[in-house]
Amino acid sequence: MTREYLDLQPLKRAQGRVVLPGSKSISNRVLLLAALAEGETRVRGLLDSDDTRVMLAALETLGVGLSRQDDGDVVVRGGARFPVRQAELFLGNAGTAFRPLTAALALMGGDYTLSGVPRMHERPIGDLAEALREMGAVIDYLGTPGYPPLRIGMGTISTAGSVRVPGAVSSQFLTALLLAAPLATRASGQPLRIKVEGDLISKPYIRITLNLMARFGVQVEQHEWDEFVVPADALYRSPGHVQVEGDASSASYFLALGAIGGGPVRVEGAGADSIQGDILFARTLEEMGAAVTWGPDWIETSGTQVAAGGRLRAFDADFNLIPDAAMTAAALALYADGPCRLRNIGSWRVKETDRIHAMHVELSKLGAQVRSGEDWLEVTSPAVQDWRAAEIGTWDDHRMAMCFSLAAFGPVPVRILDPDCVSKTFPTYFEVFSTLVQA
Secondary structure, eight states: OOOSEEEEOOOOEEEEEEEOOBOHHHHHHHHHHHHHSBEEEEEESOOOSHHHHHHHHHHHHTTOEEEEOTTSOEEEEEOSSOSOOEEEEEOTTOHHHHHHHHHHHHHHOOEEEEEOOTTGGGSOOHHHHHHHHHTTOOEEESSSTTSSOEEEOOOOOOOSSEEEEESSSOHHHHHHHHHHHHHHHHHHTSOEEEEEESOOOOHHHHHHHHHHHHHTTOOOEEETTTEEEEOTTOOOBOOSEEEOOBOHHHHHHHHHHHHHBEEEEEEESOSTTOOOGGGGHHHHHHHTTOEEEEETTEEEEEOOBGGGTOOBOOOEEEOTTOHHHHHHHHHHGGGBSSOEEEESOGGGGGSSSOHHHHHHHHHHHTTOEEEEOSSEEEEEOOOGGGOOOEEEOOTTOHHHHHHHHGGGGSSSOEEEESGGGGGGTOTTHHHHHHHHEEO
């Protein structure tokens, strides 16, 4: 049963240990790569959430052999092309499924319809679709041009010359082209040059993509962040098994708990050896005054107890590289000793909701002074007497719910509406959260 709300009483301390769920970004990339690779891949530590279930269901619909093991592993039996050439796929609000599957199906060709929830139909995909059309793919918009839903047909694909994709809206467009490119280069016998127009945002997510492609046998030639070349002989081969790292974006909430609840709080499953950019959020916490200790696959934080009057250091920082974890920083601004400014976060506008607008609205409810623009947000913490008890809307966005759990360290009760929206990436978040905190 879905809860309408969750009430959190003021909290004073946090400490303990968390084993992170698998990374969403890695999980869905690995599932697609395994489905396109020669051989059988055993995936360990796969995230169990709405977004990965969407990808698994889509791959099964497309005829990919999948089996779930008693120990939680998933075995994927791949091949260069999907057996089912005609299908209707509903992909919810999972951008990590919708964008890469669009590219893979467009380069294979067939008769496919891709749709999602209403918000997915408001999230742009035109830059990716136009790049694929440039290669000869057949893609039709079934609603507003530039947005899902889509119909994909049988095109004549060419990798001659180069294909261009803008980099300023979403790094998922480039990721989708890179992941699908071997389907085209192998068939044409020519390499594919992908040129990025403008500044590329969220570069660490492209590093994840390139790292995982290499694990499946495809080395991409990279020229700074402007051009990527997928070789003509690119062919995915299963590495046999893949261990999915713990989710570094989810780690940010627990690392933040250590910083504002005294700690220590240790997260296990991602650390200094992580391939995920969001692990750098721990550096942000250090700059805000927290003590951070690193291990190869764990991180531990300790800090002030804000419930006893402690304060974090204010910041003015560019969060382009870690946009998801940046939301946690925005919530921590409630406990800073001055105005906190988050810059270069324009990608928030096209996420599960318009996150700049949503954060502005909900932080203001608590008594914070908030200003925002097209790609920035500024938050000034409320004085103790200015905090207001609030019902926090989560906007059908899992990260809104998780971020605002941190608001419970203020002096007033907080009600989180629709807390179960966290099922998108972390279904048990609030249960885990409750084991770490003391009222």
